[in-house]
Amino acid sequence: MCLCQLNKLQELDLSFNFFQGILPSCLNNFTSLRFLDLSDNLFSGNVSSPLLPNLKSLEYIDLGYNNLEGSFSLSSFANHSKLQAVILGSETNNFEVETEYPVGWVPLFQLNALDLSNCKLTGDLPGFLRYQFKLRRVDLSHNNLTGSFPNWLLENNTILLESLLLTNNSLKGQLLPLKPNIRIRTLDASHNQLDGELQESVGHMIPNIMILNLSKNSFQGILPSSIAEMSFLWLLDLSNNNFSGEVPKQLLARTYLFILRVSNNKFHGEVFSSDFNLTNLEYLYLDNNQFTGTLSNVILRIPELQVLDVSNNYMSGEIPSFIGNMTNLSELMLGSNSFNGKLPPEISQLQKLEFLDVSQNALSGPLPSLENFRALRHLHLGRNIFTGLIPRDFLNSSSALLALDMRDNRLFGNVPNPISRLSELRILLLRGNFLSGFIPNHLCHLTQISLMDLSNNSFSGPIPKCFGFIQFGEIKKDQNVFGPSLYLGYRRDFYDIYAGHMVKFWGYWTMVQEEKDEVEFVTKNRRDSYGGEILNFMSGLDLSCNHLTGEVPNELGMLSSIHALNLSHNQLKGPIPKSFSNLSQIESLDLSYNKLSGEIPPELVELNFLAVFSVAHNNLSGRVPDMKAQFGTFDEINYEDNPFLCGPLLKRKCNTSIEPSYSPPESSRESEAKWYDIDHVVFFASFITSYIMILLGFATILYINPCWRQRWLYFIEECIYSCYYFVLDTRSKLLAYLYN
Numbered sequence: 001m002c003l004c005q006l007n008k009l010q011e012l013d014l015s016f017n018f019f020q021g022i023l024p025s026c027l028n029n030f031t032s033l034r035f036l037d038l039s040d041n042l043f044s045g046n047v048s049s050p051l052l053p054n055l056k057s058l059e060y061i062d063l064g065y066n067n068l069e070g071s072f073s074l075s076s077f078a079n080h081s082k083l084q085a086v087i088l089g090s091e092t093n094n095f096e097v098e099t100e101y102p103v104g105w106v107p108l109f110q111l112n113a114l115d116l117s118n119c120k121l122t123g124d125l126p127g128f129l130r131y132q133f134k135l136r137r138v139d140l141s142h143n144n145l146t147g148s149f150p151n152w153l154l155e156n157n158t159i160l161l162e163s164l165l166l167t168n169n170s171l172k173g174q175l176l177p178l179k180p181n182i183r184i185r186t187l188d189a190s191h192n193q194l195d196g197e198l199q200e201s202v203g204h205m206i207p208n209i210m211i212l213n214l215s216k217n218s219f220q221g222i223l224p225s226s227i228a229e230m231s232f233l234w235l236l237d238l239s240n241n242n243f244s245g246e247v248p249k250q251l252l253a254r255t256y257l258f259i260l261r262v263s264n265n266k267f268h269g270e271v272f273s274s275d276f277n278l279t280n281l282e283y284l285y286l287d288n289n290q291f292t293g294t295l296s297n298v299i300l301r302i303p304e305l306q307v308l309d310v311s312n313n314y315m316s317g318e319i320p321s322f323i324g325n326m327t328n329l330s331e332l333m334l335g336s337n338s339f340n341g342k343l344p345p346e347i348s349q350l351q352k353l354e355f356l357d358v359s360q361n362a363l364s365g366p367l368p369s370l371e372n373f374r375a376l377r378h379l380h381l382g383r384n385i386f387t388g389l390i391p392r393d394f395l396n397s398s399s400a401l402l403a404l405d406m407r408d409n410r411l412f413g414n415v416p417n418p419i420s421r422l423s424e425l426r427i428l429l430l431r432g433n434f435l436s437g438f439i440p441n442h443l444c445h446l447t448q449i450s451l452m453d454l455s456n457n458s459f460s461g462p463i464p465k466c467f468g469f470i471q472f473g474e475i476k477k478d479q480n481v482f483g484p485s486l487y488l489g490y491r492r493d494f495y496d497i498y499a500g501h502m503v504k505f506w507g508y509w510t511m512v513q514e515e516k517d518e519v520e521f522v523t524k525n526r527r528d529s530y531g532g533e534i535l536n537f538m539s540g541l542d543l544s545c546n547h548l549t550g551e552v553p554n555e556l557g558m559l560s561s562i563h564a565l566n567l568s569h570n571q572l573k574g575p576i577p578k579s580f581s582n583l584s585q586i587e588s589l590d591l592s593y594n595k596l597s598g599e600i601p602p603e604l605v606e607l608n609f610l611a612v613f614s615v616a617h618n619n620l621s622g623r624v625p626d627m628k629a630q631f632g633t634f635d636e637i638n639y640e641d642n643p644f645l646c647g648p649l650l651k652r653k654c655n656t657s658i659e660p661s662y663s664p665p666e667s668s669r670e671s672e673a674k675w676y677d678i679d680h681v682v683f684f685a686s687f688i689t690s691y692i693m694i695l696l697g698f699a700t701i702l703y704i705n706p707c708w709r710q711r712w713l714y715f716i717e718e719c720i721y722s723c724y725y726f727v728l729d730t731r732s733k734l735l736a737y738l739y740n
Helices: 025-029 127-131 151-156 225-229 297-301 321-325 345-349 417-421 441-445 465-469 532-536 554-558 578-582 602-606 629-633 665-673 680-704 706-739
Strands: 011-013 035-037 042-046 060-062 067-073 085-087 095-098 113-115 137-139 163-165 172-174 186-188 193-196 211-213 218-222 235-237 242-246 259-261 266-270 283-285 290-292 307-309 316-318 331-333 338-341 355-357 362-365 378-380 385-388 403-405 410-413 427-429 434-438 451-453 458-461 486-488 493-499 503-508 511-513 518-523 526-531 540-542 564-566 588-590 595-598 612-614 619-623 644-646
Touching: 127 151, 297 321, 321 345, 417 441, 427 518, 441 465, 451 518, 465 554, 518 540, 518 564, 526 532, 554 578, 578 602, 602 629
Parallel strands: 011 035, 035 060, 042 067, 060 085, 067 095, 085 113, 113 137, 137 163, 163 186, 172 193, 186 211, 193 218, 211 235, 218 242, 235 259, 242 266, 259 283, 266 290, 283 307, 307 331, 316 338, 331 355, 338 362, 355 378, 362 385, 378 403, 385 410, 403 427, 410 434, 427 451, 434 458, 451 540, 540 564, 564 588, 588 612, 595 619, 619 644
Antiparallel strands: 486 511, 493 503, 518 526
């Protein structure tokens, strides 16, 4: 039987399927329909306003999370007096809901649930909401709503309103004093432009709140101590504001909190004091504040803690060995503090750990074995004072490690073989250590690598030819391994918004974002930090500032997806490979400060994305590439200290004329030898400079060796006397000749 023939249908639920196409026009014939749920499908096209006006019995309609387009006027439901729930929220931002036409329309319905998230709402909150007094859940997030925080909405629905979501709008002004509301459970006003201070009695006004998210606003001032009176609070997110002062000790003693995020504020003081008693906490974010103190043993009171982030603060002391007892930790971020001492070997007991960041501290001593870390995906040890060899059992070769950052330490020796067995590794940063020996060929086994930085070490020998087969950056463009991952909070609040033969609940998932990788890499002559999704698209190889010798391998020209290649400040010789013209995605190519010779391949002008190019301080010769495409943006400094290069850019004329065939052979050979014109200014300047340097060197030798200095003075004195007597004798003979 065709669906359109079911004229007496009262409830229709086709949600969470793969239906596609436009909505069937026969829906308008279902005059007895009370419940319609077509959400989470692939329906597309416009929702015409005449499609639903006959459904006067409708109580629940959900068209959310499809691929609908165009505009829909909510006033089409103005006479649907039985309507209780309207859910039109989407993710595509292609569907617009018109709420203000006709101006001043007053609905006959009283809703208990409204979801217009991501529906292109603009201006003030929809006017028809001022006539709604039975709302239980409202979601107007991800629009462009302006004006002040809608206290009136809470006041009009004081008896029933339990959830209000206004995240990612443009609401401004202060969070005006709230009136007591014992029903509200979820309030999310994050990512707006709200400012001012929170009222001192905020905890008494909404005492039963469970989820309070005021992040990404401009709130300031001290956090009211009354916030600790929210006895059911299990998620508090105040991150990315301008709060200051200390976190109230009463709040740190609450046992119900499950997620606490106060990142990116100006809080100070000691958090892990004797008052700390958040025993049910699983996610704790204190990063980017001014907290002090140490990691005291009070953190053992939170045995279920999964995420601990205290990075970018002023914390000090040693990382305690009892950190190994917190076996549920999956993310531990202690970077950018003043922790000192050794990295305790007990940390390897955290077998669930996926993200470890202890970078930018004052940790010292040898690296411990981290072989027990089987789940580890991100390891940041850079900018410390770690010394010694990299242990052969440093990491578990079966781990799924994505990023390994050990830059700017004092490690020495060779790169151990086990690192090459990290088959999932995308980022390897070993810059700024004392590593030596040949660059091992086994690094070529890192076939998925996208960023490799071995610069500022003491590597010697040739560049491995097999680097050309790694395919930097080519494998993973469709993979989002460094994008934001979201953990689902274990708790959500459900509200029954329809009770018929089909009971519908509406919940609010709490999303906890996974920590992002952030690494430093030099490209385009700048050392910048890159984090999050951008790392999916970054690719580069930096071997600069070592003692590498030999020729640049032609195989490097096979790195067609690489964005940055830096071989500068080495002792490389030979020509620049013509195969470099195949580096089609290259943006930064630095070959300066080597001993390269020969011509610059003219084919390089085909590199359309090349923004930074340097071959300065080499022994290159011939004409510089034509000033077209990207090479038209480079100037003389990119080629400096190559005295045999010529071309208009260098103001050094190239002699490309060919002598006639009847010229004498000697002239031909002379013309061939003189393939460029001598710059007389440069010639005399270099001659005078050389002359002065010789004199200074000679004077230095005489100053250092007194014996030679005395013999030189005797020699000068003898020369003076010889000259004197020669002149005197010549003068006497000349006078005698004249008088005779």
